[in-house]
Amino acid sequence: MAKKNGFDVGKDYKVRDIELAPAGRKRIDWAESRMPVLMSLREKYKKTKPMRGMRVSGCIHVTKETAVLVETLRAAGAQVSWSGCNPLSTQDDVAAALAATGTSIYTWHGMDTREFYWCIEQTLAFRPSLTLDDGADLIMTLHTKHPQLAKGVIGGTEETTTGVHRLRAMAGDGKLLYAIIAVNDAETKWDFDNVYGTGQSSLDGILRASSVLVAGKIFVVAGYGHCGRGVAMRAKGMGANVVVTEVKATAALKATLEGFQVMKMDQAARVGDIFITATGMKDVIVKRHFERMKDGALVCNTGHYDCEINLEDLEKLKKGKRTIRSNNEEYTLKDGRRVYILAQGRLVNLAAAEGHPSEVMDMSFANQFLSLLRLSKEGKKLDPRVYDIPEKQDQAIAKLKLSTMGLGLDKLTKEQVAYETDYLAGT
Numbered sequence: 001m002a003k004k005n006g007f008d009v010g011k012d013y014k015v016r017d018i019e020l021a022p023a024g025r026k027r028i029d030w031a032e033s034r035m036p037v038l039m040s041l042r043e044k045y046k047k048t049k050p051m052r053g054m055r056v057s058g059c060i061h062v063t064k065e066t067a068v069l070v071e072t073l074r075a076a077g078a079q080v081s082w083s084g085c086n087p088l089s090t091q092d093d094v095a096a097a098l099a100a101t102g103t104s105i106y107t108w109h110g111m112d113t114r115e116f117y118w119c120i121e122q123t124l125a126f127r128p129s130l131t132l133d134d135g136a137d138l139i140m141t142l143h144t145k146h147p148q149l150a151k152g153v154i155g156g157t158e159e160t161t162t163g164v165h166r167l168r169a170m171a172g173d174g175k176l177l178y179a180i181i182a183v184n185d186a187e188t189k190w191d192f193d194n195v196y197g198t199g200q201s202s203l204d205g206i207l208r209a210s211s212v213l214v215a216g217k218i219f220v221v222a223g224y225g226h227c228g229r230g231v232a233m234r235a236k237g238m239g240a241n242v243v244v245t246e247v248k249a250t251a252a253l254k255a256t257l258e259g260f261q262v263m264k265m266d267q268a269a270r271v272g273d274i275f276i277t278a279t280g281m282k283d284v285i286v287k288r289h290f291e292r293m294k295d296g297a298l299v300c301n302t303g304h305y306d307c308e309i310n311l312e313d314l315e316k317l318k319k320g321k322r323t324i325r326s327n328n329e330e331y332t333l334k335d336g337r338r339v340y341i342l343a344q345g346r347l348v349n350l351a352a353a354e355g356h357p358s359e360v361m362d363m364s365f366a367n368q369f370l371s372l373l374r375l376s377k378e379g380k381k382l383d384p385r386v387y388d389i390p391e392k393q394d395q396a397i398a399k400l401k402l403s404t405m406g407l408g409l410d411k412l413t414k415e416q417v418a419y420e421t422d423y424l425a426g427t
C-alpha cells in the first residue's frame with residue numbers, strides 16, 4: 001500500500017484513507033443487521049458459489065448498503081471491481097473497509113468529473129462479464145469508448161429511473177450491445193426504494209444540511225413520480241404545506257387528490273420556502289425562478305443528475321457566495337436576497353445524508369443480486385434489450401421481506417383459486 005497525493009493506492013484500489021476501514025466495517029455490520037433478505041441470499045449461495053467465474057464491474061453509490069451487496073456477490077463466487085456513481089455520495093470509510101478486505105474499488109468523496117471517469121476506466125480494465133449501473137455511466141463509457149469489451153459481457157443491470165430511461169432510448173435506437181435488466185422497474189424496488197427511501201433520505205439530507213424547521217414551511221416538490229410522491233408525503237408528515245409542480249396531467253391530478261396544492265413552477269417560485277426537484281429532467285429551476293424566490297429560500301435536488309437546478313444561471317445572478325455549513329452554499333443576489341443551495345444541486349439524500357435506509361435497500365439489492373445471478377445463467381441467450389424483473393421474483397422478495405418482519409400472509413384455498421378464473425360465477 002502506498003500513499004499518493006493524499007490517497008491510499010493499492011494494487012486493486014484507490015481510496016481516500018485506508019485507515020478508515022474499521023469505522024467503515026462497523027457501518028457495514030450495521031447495514032447487514034438490517035438487510036435480512038440480501039443476507040439470506042448470501043447464506044444460501046455462499047456454499048454453492050453459482051457466480052464463480054463471473055467478473056462484475058459496478059458503478060453505484062458506495063454506501064454501507066452497497067457494501068453488503070458487493071460482499072454478497074463475492075460470497076457467491078463473483079470477482080468484482082467497483083466505482084462510485086456520484087462525486088459526492090461515496091462513504092470513504094465504507095470504501096476503505098471494502099478495499100481492506102480485498103475488493104477492487106476506485107472511488108472517493110469529492111472526486112471531480114475527470115477522476116470520476118478515471119475510476120470507471122479502472123473497473124473496465126478488469127474486462128467485466130457483467131455490469132451493474134446506477135445512472136448508466138459505466139455502460140455508456142463501455143459503449144462509447146470501449147465497444148470491443150461488449151463481446152465479453154453477458155448482460156447488465158440498471159438501478160435507477162434515469163438510467164433505465166436512457167437505456168430504453170438506446171435500445172430503441174438499436175444501439176444497446178447486450179441485455180439489461182431494469183432493476184428499478186421492479187415493484188419491490190420502485191414502490192419502496194423510490195417512495196419511502198427517497199422520502200425519508202431526502203428529508204434527512206435537507207435537515208442535516210440546514211437544520212431548518214419543516215413544520216409550517218411551504219415545501220415545493222417538482223415532479224410527482226415515485227420519488228416526488230415519497231418526498232411530498234414525508235414533508236407533509238412533518239407539518240409542511242406541500243406544493244407540487246408537474247408536467248404530466250395524471251400525475252398532477254393524483255397530487256391534487258392526495259391533498260397537495262398543484263401549481264406552475266413560475267408561481268411556486270414566489271411562495272416556496274424549500275424547493276426540491278425530483279424529475280429526472282434538466283432546467284426545472286432556472287434564472288426566472290431564482291429571480292422570484294423569497295429571501296432565504298432553500299433549494300435542492302434528489303434526481304439522479306445535477307442538471308435539474310440550473311446553477312450556471314444562479315452563478316450569473318449572484319453578487320456573493322459563501323459556504324455557510326457543510327453541503328450548504330449561500331448565494332447573495334444583486335438585490336440582497338439570499339438563496340441556499342444544498343449539496344451543490346446533487347442528490348441531497350446521498351450527498352448530505354447516507355442515502356436510503358438499509359431496510360429498503362435490502363429489497364433493491366436483493367433484486368440486483370438475483371438479476372445478476374439470472375444473467376450469469378441465461379444472459380447469453382437474451383437479446384440486447386431492456387428486460388423487466390419477473391413478477392415471480394418480486395413476489396418472492398416481498399414474501400421473504402414480510403417473513404423477516406414476522407408478518408404472516410393469508411393463503412387462498414383451492415376453491416378461491418378456482419373462483420379467480422371462474423367467469424361463470426355471477427351474483
Ligand code: RBV
Pocket residue numbers: 061063064065066134135159160161193197304350354355356357358361364
Ligand atoms: N440509492 N442507494 C442508496 N443507501 O445505497 N440510497 C439510494 C444506498 C439508490 C437508489 O436505489 C436510487 O435508485 C439511486 O440511488 C439514485 O441514484
